[in-house]
Amino acid sequence: MTKQDLKDCHTRITPYIHRTPVLTSRLLNEICGTSIFFKCENFQRMGAFKMRGAANAILQLTAAQQSKGVVTHSSGNFAQAISLAAKSLGVKAYIVMPSTAPQVKKDAVKGYGGEIIECPPTLQDRENTSMQIQKEKGAAFLHPSNDLDVILGQGTAALELLEDQQDLEYIFTPVGGGGLIAGTALAAHFFGTNCKVIGGEPFEVDDAYRSLQSGKIETNTSTNTIADGLKTQLGDINFPIIQKHVSEIIRVEEQEIVDAMKLIWERMKIIIEPSCAVPFAALLKDKERFQNKKIGIVLSGGNVDLNHLPF
Amino acid sequence: MTKQDLKDCHTRITPYIHRTPVLTSRLLNEICGTSIFFKCENFQRMGAFKMRGAANAILQLTAAQQSKGVVTHSSGNFAQAISLAAKSLGVKAYIVMPSTAPQVKKDAVKGYGGEIIECPPTLQDRENTSMQIQKEKGAAFLHPSNDLDVILGQGTAALELLEDQQDLEYIFTPVGGGGLIAGTALAAHFFGTNCKVIGGEPFEVDDAYRSLQSGKIETNTSTNTIADGLKTQLGDINFPIIQKHVSEIIRVEEQEIVDAMKLIWERMKIIIEPSCAVPFAALLKDKERFQNKKIGIVLSGGNVDLNHLPF
Known part of the structure; x- marks a missing residue:
């Protein structure tokens, strides 16, 4: 870089x-x-600050990728950032969240236009569910920090x-x-x-x-x-x-x-x-x-x- | 005006x-x-905002008045404002506060350099105590809003x-x-x-x-x-x-x-x-x-x- x-x-x-x-x-x-x-x-x-990375990651996708949406698993600020950045860019956002996540965090993601997919509260479940969305929808996976x-x-x-x-x-x-x-x-x-x-x-x-x-x-x-x-x-x-x-x-x-x-x-x-x-x-x-x-x-x-x- | x-x-x-x-x-x-x-x-x-009025009121005093200090009775923001404005201008500030005022408010006034004079918690006592300070010290009385x-x-x-x-x-x-x-x-x-x-x-x-x-x-x-x-x-x-x-x-x-x-x-x-x-x-x-x-x-x-x- x-x-x-x-x-x-x-x-x-x-x-x-x-x-x-x-x-x-x-x-x-x-x-x-x-x-x-x-x-x-x-x-x-x-x-x-997560809005910055989320916006850049979605903007760097091709138009074809963007048309199929993005997916991440997070219950925190990155979920909200991806939801809002995707909405601003007309891109569909799938957010995998543990079913145990606080309602206030689910509401925030929904408020920014993200679609929540709930899963059991283990990292393995979150990764599996994300993988499934990638396969089913063709959505691009975005990692909150290792990208x-x-x-x-x-x-x-x-x-x-x-x-x-x-x-x-x-x-x-x-x-x-x-x-x-x-x-x-x-x-x-x-x-x-x-x-x-x-x-x-x-x-x-x-x-x-x-x-x-x-x-x-x-x-x-x-x-x-x-x-x-x-x-x-x-x-x-x-x-x-x-x-x-x-x-x-x-x-x-x-x-x-x-x-x-x-x-x-x-x-x-x-x-x-x-x-x-x-x-x-x-x-x-x-x-x-x-x-x-x-x-x-x-x-x-x-x-x-x-x-x-x-x- | x-x-x-x-x-x-x-x-x-x-x-x-x-x-x-x-x-x-x-x-x-x-x-x-x-x-x-x-x-x-x-x-x-x-x-x-009280800092604005406090600063102006003290600045409008004559040098002779300033040298004798200012007094107000307040347990709120005006007490802090007079304390800080007076300190910034090298003027002595006497703050009449009811003895029942919360410690956090007394600490704030002290932190900004005001001298607290405690009195019983009635308006009459506050006014009498302020009057006494005016007489004893020659301090100018400043009202929080009707000035x-x-x-x-x-x-x-x-x-x-x-x-x-x-x-x-x-x-x-x-x-x-x-x-x-x-x-x-x-x-x-x-x-x-x-x-x-x-x-x-x-x-x-x-x-x-x-x-x-x-x-x-x-x-x-x-x-x-x-x-x-x-x-x-x-x-x-x-x-x-x-x-x-x-x-x-x-x-x-x-x-x-x-x-x-x-x-x-x-x-x-x-x-x-x-x-x-x-x-x-x-x-x-x-x-x-x-x-x-x-x-x-x-x-x-x-x-x-x-x-x-x-x-």
Whole structure:
């Protein structure tokens, strides 16, 4: 992948996404002793950066492929992103969801025009059902994070951030399936000036941290974290990019995530989801190392269930 | 007051306030059948429009007055606004608060540098204590809403909104003590093009609605509303302005306020306080009358206790 690929991707998806604002907070800068530039993907269409990768992945399909629709299995933001991006492009979206998924998430997918196919709540069932849709409908399968077009799409958030703030010394993102941090790492590599990329990850699902240590993709035996978007694991396409271009991963405790989330809600008056608070929690934790640095943080999304808040 | 007075006020306070962004939401526009431009004073310094009036009122004092400090009695946003504005200007702020005020509000005032003087929780005690501070310290008393300089300051939010969106047909604001809506009405009169100003008010504290009906300042016998910033009543300085320049006041039920607040949180991913949701609740309630209109709404503030949310 080249600098031009990322530029072309950005041009391609621009009609389908918001150019999200970059916010700052005097008080949070004082607390951290740094200059922080928050890229607000919580204000992105459908409420998360996933819209970028979803739009790019569907746009990269041929017209013949698009005519048969797309399928993914997800119960989170990617399901909503594919539903909305597909609808914007006049493409049919099949979303495989576990029958146990919360009604609020099913309603969100339906609201964006996705067709839900329910399956039993195991990964095997989700994969089998997706496979079946691919065969029956001829729909193209799209993976939420281990897909080059998705990775490029997610990288456009950091590309925009670096257009607005060219001399960032660090960009922090959360690490879940690896799509966002891999795309961000490419953007920092191509468009930054010695800009390092750092991941924030919960201790409870620290597979990416351990993968970078061991040099192979590690898995989580349990996923007991409030950061529900980060329970997924790295893939063979994004892991090599992360190995090459990500400086380090900082792990945080659950309480640190909740505290960071509350601080942003209270002081910036914006709604971010728990996964989204993880990179800021990482910076808060290690703030002594980053004194007087110029730091970008990708606020990845704002989809929370207001009836079930951690405070 | 003239157009030039409002312009001069804006120039005067500009170094001490944020120019807050104007946000839009495709989905909320679809729901209402209108074009809505939200002036986000929840992103203002200390989290509410009150910073504008507080800054102007202190700046209009003479140097001799400033040297003796300012005093107000409030347990809400105006207390924080006076504290922060005074601190920014190197002026001493005395804040008279009922001893029963929540600790979180006392902490906020202290955090912004105000000196709290506690008193028993009656209006009479608050007024007596304020009077005592005026006598003892020579401090200038500043009223949260019934003061021309405060009214002009609050009007600068609508002035900025009309600079950004010149052809607004309506501006909605909440009605509490009357400072914001009076200032907004002046701004719409001087800077709008036939732009009408509409107030949103809870049924539970509909003193302003009744005052416009009867032609004299009415009071509330009870103040049982979630919109805690709107429990105050109009004053003899702002009421004539409201009578002359406000088109109407729309009253809303408590549940309509909570629903409107939740809709903005969920869809716009921004935090607004209950009082702030009232004008949007008013528009939602009467949306049939405002089809295809271009409407500004002043989102007045974002200071909520996250541990006590209504959902």
